[in-house]
Amino acid sequence: MYHSIKWLGNAVSMLDQRLLPSKEIYHEYKHFNDVAEAIETMVIRGAPAIGIAAAMGIALAAKTSNAKNISELKEELHAAAGRFATTRPTAVNLFWAIDRMKKTIAASNTFDELREQLEKEAIAIHQEDIDANKAMGNHGARYLADGDTVMTHCNAGALATGGYGTALGVIRAAVEHGKKIKVFACETRPYLQGARLTAWELMKDGIEVTLITDNMAGHFMKSGMIQKIIVGADRIAANGDTANKIGTYSHAVLAKAHSIPFYVAAPVSTLDPNTPDGSAIPIEERSVDEVAYLQGVQIAPEGIFIRNPAFDVTPVKYISAIITEKGVIENPAQYGIKGFLGK
Amino acid sequence: MYHSIKWLGNAVSMLDQRLLPSKEIYHEYKHFNDVAEAIETMVIRGAPAIGIAAAMGIALAAKTSNAKNISELKEELHAAAGRFATTRPTAVNLFWAIDRMKKTIAASNTFDELREQLEKEAIAIHQEDIDANKAMGNHGARYLADGDTVMTHCNAGALATGGYGTALGVIRAAVEHGKKIKVFACETRPYLQGARLTAWELMKDGIEVTLITDNMAGHFMKSGMIQKIIVGADRIAANGDTANKIGTYSHAVLAKAHSIPFYVAAPVSTLDPNTPDGSAIPIEERSVDEVAYLQGVQIAPEGIFIRNPAFDVTPVKYISAIITEKGVIENPAQYGIKGFLGK
Numbered sequence: 001m002y003h004s005i006k007w008l009g010n011a012v013s014m015l016d017q018r019l020l021p022s023k024e025i026y027h028e029y030k031h032f033n034d035v036a037e038a039i040e041t042m043v044i045r046g047a048p049a050i051g052i053a054a055a056m057g058i059a060l061a062a063k064t065s066n067a068k069n070i071s072e073l074k075e076e077l078h079a080a081a082g083r084f085a086t087t088r089p090t091a092v093n094l095f096w097a098i099d100r101m102k103k104t105i106a107a108s109n110t111f112d113e114l115r116e117q118l119e120k121e122a123i124a125i126h127q128e129d130i131d132a133n134k135a136m137g138n139h140g141a142r143y144l145a146d147g148d149t150v151m152t153h154c155n156a157g158a159l160a161t162g163g164y165g166t167a168l169g170v171i172r173a174a175v176e177h178g179k180k181i182k183v184f185a186c187e188t189r190p191y192l193q194g195a196r197l198t199a200w201e202l203m204k205d206g207i208e209v210t211l212i213t214d215n216m217a218g219h220f221m222k223s224g225m226i227q228k229i230i231v232g233a234d235r236i237a238a239n240g241d242t243a244n245k246i247g248t249y250s251h252a253v254l255a256k257a258h259s260i261p262f263y264v265a266a267p268v269s270t271l272d273p274n275t276p277d278g279s280a281i282p283i284e285e286r287s288v289d290e291v292a293y294l295q296g297v298q299i300a301p302e303g304i305f306i307r308n309p310a311f312d313v314t315p316v317k318y319i320s321a322i323i324t325e326k327g328v329i330e331n332p333a334q335y336g337i338k339g340f341l342g343k
Numbered sequence: 344m345y346h347s348i349k350w351l352g353n354a355v356s357m358l359d360q361r362l363l364p365s366k367e368i369y370h371e372y373k374h375f376n377d378v379a380e381a382i383e384t385m386v387i388r389g390a391p392a393i394g395i396a397a398a399m400g401i402a403l404a405a406k407t408s409n410a411k412n413i414s415e416l417k418e419e420l421h422a423a424a425g426r427f428a429t430t431r432p433t434a435v436n437l438f439w440a441i442d443r444m445k446k447t448i449a450a451s452n453t454f455d456e457l458r459e460q461l462e463k464e465a466i467a468i469h470q471e472d473i474d475a476n477k478a479m480g481n482h483g484a485r486y487l488a489d490g491d492t493v494m495t496h497c498n499a500g501a502l503a504t505g506g507y508g509t510a511l512g513v514i515r516a517a518v519e520h521g522k523k524i525k526v527f528a529c530e531t532r533p534y535l536q537g538a539r540l541t542a543w544e545l546m547k548d549g550i551e552v553t554l555i556t557d558n559m560a561g562h563f564m565k566s567g568m569i570q571k572i573i574v575g576a577d578r579i580a581a582n583g584d585t586a587n588k589i590g591t592y593s594h595a596v597l598a599k600a601h602s603i604p605f606y607v608a609a610p611v612s613t614l615d616p617n618t619p620d621g622s623a624i625p626i627e628e629r630s631v632d633e634v635a636y637l638q639g640v641q642i643a644p645e646g647i648f649i650r651n652p653a654f655d656v657t658p659v660k661y662i663s664a665i666i667t668e669k670g671v672i673e674n675p676a677q678y679g680i681k682g683f684l685g686k
Contacts, residue, residue, distance in 0.1 A: 021641075021643065021644040021645075022641060186558075187532070187634070187642075187643070188558070189530070189532060189556035189557065189558060190556050192642050195634075195635075195642050195643040196642060196643070196644075199643055199644050199647050200644045203644055203646075203647060208648070209647065209648065210647075210648040210649065210650055211634060211635075211643050211647050211648065211649045211650075212634075212649070212650050213532035213533050213557070213589070213590075213634060213651075214532065214556070214557050214558035215529075215531070215532060215557035215558070215589055215590025215593055216589055216590070216650065216652065216655075217593060218590075218592045218593030218596055218655070219589060219592055219593070219652060219655040220650070222592065222655075246556070246558055246559055246562060247556075247558025247559070247561075249561045249562055249565065250558055250560060250561030250562070250593060250597055253561055253596065253597055253600045254593055254596055254597075256600075257596045257599075257600070291530070291538075291554060291555075291556060292538075292554075294637045294638070294640060294642070295637070295640040295642070296640075297637060297638040297639075297640055298364075298365060299530075299535050299538050299539060299637070299638070300364065300530070300538040300539070300542055300554050301364040301539075301542050301543045301546055302364075303546075304542050304546060304552065304553075304554050305551070305552065305553040305554065306553065306554045306555070307553055307554075307555050307559065307563070309559065309562060312559075312561070312562040312565075
């Protein structure tokens with residue numbers, strides 16, 4: 001069985017998702033800065049997974065430190081936390097995980113305590129994420145009917161999380177409940193997470209998956225082949241507006257035009273009550289080379305202007321329900337997330 | 344200056360569009376069957392251009408024939424016409440051009456007459472297409488305002504036609520009229536005609552072009568960066584429903600949701616009064632390898648199911664106007680194309 005990320009006690013193991021599906025290669029990182037670079041360069045990606053990676057990276061920083069006293073160690077750990085906060089701006093799970101680790105730093109007073117408690121907290125964040133995915137799957141499975149073909153975008157699967165997945169977790173749970181579900185995976189340009197990762201994951205599970213290019217989504221919705229759409233999320237604002245992989249917004253508008261339910265599955269750590277709405281979510285713009293080159297092959301003229309926003313924002317009015325591990329927000333456009341969070 | 348296609352008297356010269364933008368290589372075809380294969384394998388593509396190619400191919404068949412008498416020659420020419428009719432099913436210009444060549448065959452009675460008249464007709468089809476593009480540009484330019492950013496999909500430019508272009512012809516004409524126009528080109532998976540061809544053409548013309556992936560279209564419409572959308576067409580049914588490159592339909596639905604005018608530019612030879620509506624247009628499904636491999640690099644797991652429809656149909660209700668060389672159909676949803684054609 002593969003893993004997106006694994007804590008090894010004195011190192012972090014990660015499957016290099018840039019090389020899938022052709023190569024399944026794991027890296028072991030022994031220094032926190034290598035973990036941060038792995039997040040930046042997308043060895044690992046997916047909002048929940050990068051939160052876990054940052055937590056493990058901070059635990060690693062405590063293990064490998066040569067600090068001479070506790071205040072020097074705490075200073076180093078805060079610097080490490082700051083390093084992780086600069087890796088990627090959009091997914092709020094990253095900042096949520098860093099905050100948990102910072103609280104653990106504040107609550108610990110000796111070298112041994114810091115090392116032990118940070119390791120424990122990172123392992124807990126990982127395990128809680130897997131448990132949350134499975135709970136989310138159970139809450140969400142009832143929205144998928146036996147015989148449905150479900151479209152998804154990007155990869156919100158085991159590879160994007162600690163394991164099992166958010167959007168793909170809901171699909172997995174429906175299949176485990178005995179429903180026959182087929183999946184349409186949009187390839188997800190420019191980084192092809194759908195073609196390379198979602199297709200790979202679902203084939204391993206024996207769930208029937210058909211790959212399409214992103215621009216075919218409307219055509220297949222119109223032909224009546226898609227009954228439901230389910231995606232993950234990188235940040236859900238207080239009013240329910242949802243940042244997710246670029247292309248999600250287009251799918252949501254098309255879903256509305258075809259009266260197809262559009263679900264978002266994400267752990268509570270993706271809910272961000274401090275961001276009022278989608279306009280306040282920072283959208284990462286990545287290197288133009290991700291668009292101009294494909295696995296080293298140039299596909300656009302030299303020197304052309306390119307835009308490469310990695311995410312877009314889907315206004316809450318397009319979202320039928322938000323599925324979390326704590327239950328489902330059925331009418332997000334009406335209530336946002338604050339009532340659900342008890343805030 | 345480059346050319347998509349050129350008649351050389353005893354051969355047809357084509358720019359190999361599969362190799363752009365990295366290589367600009369021309370092939371000379373001396374046998375009609377090689378021209379047919381060039382259409383099938385997408386050395387040349389674009390509805391008007393493949394019509395011209397088929398016409399030149401049939402003229403070539405007359406030139407190279409070893410037929411012993413006129414009825415044998417006519418039989419060979421009808422076989423050649425039949426061969427071209429099997430190359431690609433969706434673009435109606437192909438069948439329109441073949442029909443013109445068949446009428447010329449019927450009207451000619453000697454070897455010399457057949458060779459001369461078919462050559463003349465093929466050259467006329469080519470020249471008329473360039474003239475039509477320029478007339479279309481002049482009719483369409485008034486729909487683009489100074490300062491507009493215009494989004495386009497696939498390549499409906501000089502490379503898709505005899506020269507100048509349909510959708511890009513309208514943009515070129517607006518620029519020639521002194522308007523400042525910027526273009527957003529969608530890359531157009533799987534074959535990347537936007538990234539490889541539209542970007543290349545417009546850069547050569549000095550028209551500012553920004554490349555985006557197809558799934559970014561909705562995001563940039565929402566951010567207010569796109570004022571108009573203009574695309575070409577492969578077949579326009581009697582009621583105005585329009586087949587064009589896969590992804591066009593999604594853009595049209597998104598344009599409506601953002602109140603962005605959506606224009607189709609195509610010569611009258613693309614209008615097909617014999618096809619009542621979009622549901623009767625045959626949609627070509629191409630090889631799954633176009634999705635799974637990119638310039639020889641595998642980007643999806645081995646053995647995965649893939650769908651690859653090359654076109655989709657945009658219902659006429661999404662189309663603001665159809666721009667042709669004979670004038671503009673302003674209210675296609677109300678009147679279809681039959682009134683315009685005087686039928």
